[in-house]
Amino acid sequence: MYAITIGVFDGVHKGHQYILNNTLELAQSLNLEPLVLMFRYPAEKILGTTFDGLILPSWRRKEICENLGFEVIVKDMEEVWDVSHEEYINNLIDMGVKAIVCGEDFTFGKDALGDVNYLQSVSISNGLKIKILKDFKEDSTRISSSLIKKELKNGNIKVANEMLNRPWTLEGPVYEDKHVGFKLGFPTANINILYKEQIIFPKFGVYLVRGKIQGRKGSLWGLMNVGIRPTIHEPNKEPKVEVYFLDFFGNLYNEYIILEVLDFLREEKKFEDKNQLVEAMARDEDKAREIIVKRYGNIKSIL
Numbered sequence: 001m002y003a004i005t006i007g008v009f010d011g012v013h014k015g016h017q018y019i020l021n022n023t024l025e026l027a028q029s030l031n032l033e034p035l036v037l038m039f040r041y042p043a044e045k046i047l048g049t050t051f052d053g054l055i056l057p058s059w060r061r062k063e064i065c066e067n068l069g070f071e072v073i074v075k076d077m078e079e080v081w082d083v084s085h086e087e088y089i090n091n092l093i094d095m096g097v098k099a100i101v102c103g104e105d106f107t108f109g110k111d112a113l114g115d116v117n118y119l120q121s122v123s124i125s126n127g128l129k130i131k132i133l134k135d136f137k138e139d140s141t142r143i144s145s146s147l148i149k150k151e152l153k154n155g156n157i158k159v160a161n162e163m164l165n166r167p168w169t170l171e172g173p174v175y176e177d178k179h180v181g182f183k184l185g186f187p188t189a190n191i192n193i194l195y196k197e198q199i200i201f202p203k204f205g206v207y208l209v210r211g212k213i214q215g216r217k218g219s220l221w222g223l224m225n226v227g228i229r230p231t232i233h234e235p236n237k238e239p240k241v242e243v244y245f246l247d248f249f250g251n252l253y254n255e256y257i258i259l260e261v262l263d264f265l266r267e268e269k270k271f272e273d274k275n276q277l278v279e280a281m282a283r284d285e286d287k288a289r290e291i292i293v294k295r296y297g298n299i300k301s302i303l
């Protein structure tokens with residue numbers, strides 16, 4: 001028997017963490033198993049309106065919830081798009097749901113006709129316990145996935161990380177390209193962040209990151225560039241996420257990399273020539289090393 005919470009949980013930010021913690025507490029007090037029904041994408045993606053990508057892919061959100069102690073079911077919202085709100089609740093009851101935790105703006109079922117009032121009206125006859133939570137606010141700001149995405153688009157990575165309660169991560173497999181990086185003296189592993197799900201690109205520019213190569217123990221400092229590389233390429237190139245790891249040399253093709261994005265160093269620029277770009281990259285490296293020593297006590301890159 002389950003205590004469930006339902007949603008996209010994009011980012012699994014502080015507001016989500018508040019709902020999740022409440023679900024864990026309720027589950028414990030009622031002797032139920034905590035369960036998350038998680039949707040891969042928000043409704044905007046299906047409606048084709050203003051969806052600019054996910055903060056975190058579904059498997060990463062699932063893992064975070066599992067680490068908190070939840071069982072997690074990931075579904076495509078399309079699967080339940082046409083299910084009426086009455087049937088939706090009946091399906092949950094059939095699954096063994098005994099308690100539901102949600103925010104006050106929670107809606108469900110076809111045309112979003114199910115809401116917290118409906119939930120409460122059917123709860124007694126179905127023996128359901130409903131817990132409705134008020135918006136989670138910090139300094140009177142309502143923390144939300146769309147606010148975090150706005151901060152990421154503005155390069156305010158530290159603000160976003162604060163709302164996430166952990167460093168934002170970008171991840172994906174490394175793919176081979178034209179080897180321009182090596183020739184510039186800064187080899188960069190290209191990370192395909194879109195290989196399975198649509199993920200948001202942050203503001204184009206240079207970031208300090210800490211990277212992990214899946215299957216290896218340690219982690220590496222790195223400089224991540226996100227953008228269209230206007231110095232080297234024609235305009236309208238596809239944006240790319242690439243990382244130059246400090247104090248590392250090795251083959252990363254086809255490795256799977258997870259980057260913790262820690263700081264925004266500067267915007268991407270079109271330099272007059274390659275030499276100026278290389279000089280700027282060297283300055284980026286100096287700045288990154290300064291931050292590492294100052295803020296992180298010179299923790300080394302280790303693999």
Ligand SMILES: Cc1cc2nc3c(=O)[nH]c(=O)nc-3n(C[C@H](O)[C@H](O)[C@H](O)COP(=O)(O)O)c2cc1C
Pocket residue numbers: 177178179180181184186188190206223224225228229230231232242243244267268269270271277280281284
């Ligand atoms: C630390 C760092 C900073 C970068 N800054 C810029 C930049 O400001 N402008 C730019 O055009 N490219 C920038 N790049 C991207 C390089 O142009 C790119 O790594 C190189 O062209 C190889 O790209 P390719 O894989 O598309 O061949 C930067 C790369 C790194 C690692």
Ligand SMILES: Nc1ncnc2c1ncn2[C@@H]1O[C@H](COP(=O)(O)OP(=O)(O)O)[C@@H](O)[C@H]1O
Pocket residue numbers: 174175176177178179180181182183186187188189190243244245246247248249250251252253
């Ligand atoms: N310090 C490093 N940081 C990132 N990649 C490195 C590093 N040292 C070696 N490499 C390797 O070099 C590759 C990138 O070289 P680059 O010339 O930029 O080629 P490509 O155009 O294929 O990305 C990486 O995918 C990785 O295999």
